[in-house]
Amino acid sequence: MPDLVTELGIDVLFKGTNFLRLLGGLWSALSISLIAVAISIPLGIIMGVLMTSKSRIIKAILRVYLEIIRIMPQLVLLFLMFFGTTRAFGWDISGETASIIVFALWGTAEMGDLVRGALISIPKHQYESSEALGMTSAQTYLYIIIPQTVRRLIPLSINLITRMIKTTSLVLMIGVVEVLKVAQQIIEANRMTSPNVAFGIYLTVFVLYFLACWPISLLAKYLEKKWS
Amino acid sequence: MSDELLKIDNLVKSFDGNTILDGVSLSVKKSEVVVIIGPSGCGKSTLLRCINALEPIQSGSITLDGEVIERNSKTLPALRQRIGMVFQSYDLFPHLSVLDNIVLAPCKVQKRNRDEAKQEAMALLERVGLSEKAKSYPRELSGGQKQRVAIVRALCMHPEILLFDEVTAALDPEMVREVLDVMLDLAKQGRTMLIVTHEMQFARAIADRIIFLDNGKIVEEAKPDEFFDNPKTERAKQFLNMFEFDSVKARDGLDK
Amino acid sequence: MDGEVIMSYLPLYGEAALLTVKLGVIGIVFAIIVGLFCSMIQYYKVPVVRRIVSVYIEISRNTPLLVQLFFIFYGLPRLGIPTDAETCGIAGLAFLGGSYMAEAFRSGLESVDKIQTESAYSLGMNRLQTMRYVILPQAMSVSIPAFVANVIFLLKETSVFSAISLMDLMFTAKDLMGMDHNTVECLFLLVSFYLLILLPISIVGTVVERRMRRAGFGN
Numbered sequence: 170m171p172d173l174v175t176e177l178g179i180d181v182l183f184k185g186t187n188f189l190r191l192l193g194g195l196w197s198a199l200s201i202s203l204i205a206v207a208i209s210i211p212l213g214i215i216m217g218v219l220m221t222s223k224s225r226i227i228k229a230i231l232r233v234y235l236e237i238i239r240i241m242p243q244l245v246l247l248f249l250m251f252f253g254t255t256r257a258f259g260w261d262i263s264g265e266t267a268s269i270i271v272f273a274l275w276g277t278a279e280m281g282d283l284v285r286g287a288l289i290s291i292p293k294h295q296y297e298s299s300e301a302l303g304m305t306s307a308q309t310y311l312y313i314i315i316p317q318t319v320r321r322l323i324p325l326s327i328n329l330i331t332r333m334i335k336t337t338s339l340v341l342m343i344g345v346v347e348v349l350k351v352a353q354q355i356i357e358a359n360r361m362t363s364p365n366v367a368f369g370i371y372l373t374v375f376v377l378y379f380l381a382c383w384p385i386s387l388l389a390k391y392l393e394k395k396w397s
Numbered sequence: 398m399s400d401e402l403l404k405i406d407n408l409v410k411s412f413d414g415n416t417i418l419d420g421v422s423l424s425v426k427k428s429e430v431v432v433i434i435g436p437s438g439c440g441k442s443t444l445l446r447c448i449n450a451l452e453p454i455q456s457g458s459i460t461l462d463g464e465v466i467e468r469n470s471k472t473l474p475a476l477r478q479r480i481g482m483v484f485q486s487y488d489l490f491p492h493l494s495v496l497d498n499i500v501l502a503p504c505k506v507q508k509r510n511r512d513e514a515k516q517e518a519m520a521l522l523e524r525v526g527l528s529e530k531a532k533s534y535p536r537e538l539s540g541g542q543k544q545r546v547a548i549v550r551a552l553c554m555h556p557e558i559l560l561f562d563e564v565t566a567a568l569d570p571e572m573v574r575e576v577l578d579v580m581l582d583l584a585k586q587g588r589t590m591l592i593v594t595h596e597m598q599f600a601r602a603i604a605d606r607i608i609f610l611d612n613g614k615i616v617e618e619a620k621p622d623e624f625f626d627n628p629k630t631e632r633a634k635q636f637l638n639m640f641e642f643d644s645v646k647a648r649d650g651l652d653k
Numbered sequence: 654m655d656g657e658v659i660m661s662y663l664p665l666y667g668e669a670a671l672l673t674v675k676l677g678v679i680g681i682v683f684a685i686i687v688g689l690f691c692s693m694i695q696y697y698k699v700p701v702v703r704r705i706v707s708v709y710i711e712i713s714r715n716t717p718l719l720v721q722l723f724f725i726f727y728g729l730p731r732l733g734i735p736t737d738a739e740t741c742g743i744a745g746l747a748f749l750g751g752s753y754m755a756e757a758f759r760s761g762l763e764s765v766d767k768i769q770t771e772s773a774y775s776l777g778m779n780r781l782q783t784m785r786y787v788i789l790p791q792a793m794s795v796s797i798p799a800f801v802a803n804v805i806f807l808l809k810e811t812s813v814f815s816a817i818s819l820m821d822l823m824f825t826a827k828d829l830m831g832m833d834h835n836t837v838e839c840l841f842l843l844v845s846f847y848l849l850i851l852l853p854i855s856i857v858g859t860v861v862e863r864r865m866r867r868a869g870f871g872n
Contacts, residue, residue: 177731177732178731236855240805240847240848240851240852240855241809241844241847241851242809242810242811242812242847243809243812244812244813244823245812245823245843245844245847248823248826248827248840248843249840249844252830252836252839252840253836253837253840255836256836256837257837331715335715335716335717336717338717338719338720339717339719339813341719341816342813342815342816342823349719349720349723352723356727364731365731365732367727367728367731368728368729368731368732371720371723371724371727371728372724372728374720374723374724375716375720375721375724378715378716378717378720379712379715379716382715382716383711383715386711386714386715446771449774449775451771451774451775474774474777474778474779475777476777477774477775477776477777478776478777480775481775482772482775484768484771484772486766486768488768488769488771488772489772490769490772490773490787490791491791492790492791492794501776501786501787502773502776502777502778505778505782505786506776506777506778506782507777547772550776551775551776554776554777
């Protein structure tokens with residue numbers, strides 16, 4: 170068994186602080202997505218509510234924003250933010266900052282669309298029957314609409330978090346030191362002594378990402394079933 | 398060979414520990430119309446579904462013209478072609494026009510010539526008064542029209558026996574008649590039919606024999622007049638009483 | 654922005670875009686095959702294989718494509734599974750997309766009422782005929798919006814191919830930026846070419862989805 174572990178280059182994990190370093194790298198990626206989520210949720214809720222507003226101009230502007238963000242690969246957005254702003258505005262922002270900005274912009278757009286979807290999915294008769302009961306529009310929202318919207322929204326927003334975490338793997342491409350970068354460094358340092366280190370380390374990164382996302386998707390699935 | 402077309406012998410069907418059919422034996426002769434009635438949940442729909450092997454059975458046997466109908470047997474699709482079935486809910490294929498619904502199985506399953514199948518389908522549609530709907534899609538039809546098409550679809554396979562599973566139960570009252578009329582017409586042509594229905598008047602008119610099913614068992618079996626006028630068992634009497642609304646009103650009239 | 658620079662870069666970007674589209678299309682075709690296979694296994698509840706399929710779906714959906722690619726491209730050859738970059742890209746896209754396609758097809762298959770299967774069976778159709786003539790046509794039309802969304806998603810995901818040194822649009826942009834420092838032109842072309850690839854599909858997707866929502870069959 171130990172032979173196999175060595176053979177596959179998994180032993181490198183237990184040398185020095187390698188495994189801790191990988192975890193640290195994962196944490197850098199996760200923290201970027203968590204900060205972005207924390208920004209996206211409130212902004213997304215505002216955007217979603219605005220998207221159901223009566224003003225056509227607001228709706229059109231937000232729609233265009235959503236479509237632009239959606240149609241571009243996130244990596245292109247990262248490139249635009251990281252390389253483009255330096256050149257166009259002379260900003261010198263770090264890879265981390267660029268990532269957080271891009272993911273927050275993207276998250277806000279996606280969250281906004283989820284909120285909009287949840288709001289319009291509430292059938293009209295729900296509004297009508299609460300009005301018929303004599304509720305004010307504030308009461309209608311507070312007691313009838315928001316509780317129903319939240320139930321539809323929470324599983325979908327949790328899914329958005331896993332998407333966000335998966336997407337943070339891209340920050341490697343604009344030079345942020347995260348788990349894949351750490352993996353590359355470890356592989357580089359151990360290539361001579363342990364030729365198969367790439368297999369073991371990348372497998373570990375693979376498993377780490379899975380362990381970060383899977384429980385969250387399970388939770389989303391569970392809540393979706395429970396509330397549907 | 399006897400003239401018994403369909404023979405069910407000591408059929409037992411249970412689901413999740415509940416016995417739904419408890420030793421049902423029944424046979425249907427050629428050209429005979431047998432109507433099964435009974436309270437909801439007595440197992441009458443399940444019985445029809447077992448005949449078409451849509452449900453697994455625990456023991457007993459079902460044979461069509463001496464051939465055993467079994468789930469997962471190689472001969473099942475061939476046997477099912479000889480049994481026509483119409484369901485309660487509208488089971489037309491929504492992605493096909495009325496005509497394509499009817500000719501799909503004749504063409505793909507029986508490999509019949511498409512034009513010949515279409516001709517027959519049109520003739521049958523004409524007979525149920527729907528020839529102008531041939532190009533329509535199921536969603537454009539009323540419930541009664543859908544059920545008439547479903548009957549034509551079954552007929553076009555030239556089945557030896559037709560099974561009707563509460564075909565009017567989901568219909569608006571004004572559409573029930575048009576479907577029942579088609580079935581009466583089929584009976585006149587001498588088709589072999591096994592019908593599950595809640596329409597008592599219709600049952601009386603169409604049946605050669607009534608089977609009263611309760612709690613998964615055949616409680617009574619009789620000629621229609623005998624059954625409706627003179628039910629022998631207490632259960633059948635109770636059941637038939639549930640349909641007696643008119644007498645209440647008549648008495649009200651007398652009280653005045 | 655310098656028009657001449659843009660003109661001189663055009664052929665390079667054109668070639669890169671072709672590679673992006675080529676790998677994307679092949680990967681998506683394989684993803685469809687994997688997805689169909691998996692959704693059928695789940696639909697018919699094939700014992701054992703079904704468990705394997707759901708494990709695959711969970712793994713595929715809960716890991717990033719970039720990490721999948723690194724593992725396939727740098728990890729697997731160490732086990733003696735040699736792979737060139739293009740094959741890796743296609744394999745990665747099929748591995749990722751297979752699960753997304755499977756989910757799209759599965760929800761379509763599950764949307765078809767059980768009575769449809771039963772009435773097909775009662776007309777004497779066998780399993781294959783029932784699937785082909787009755788279930789699939791109905792399921793497909795339900796799956797189309799999710800399917801188109803997946804195609805767009807997968808095409809966008811190809812942007813990480815540059816990480817395994819495939820000379821796609823991202824690679825070309827980064828390469829040229831590093832060489833000539835014409836950042837604005839490079840990024841402009843990058844965005845334009847992605848729009849060129851993605852916008853038509855996105856528009857088709859919107860139209861199809863709208864039509865699906867408006868009516869079912871027969872309109």
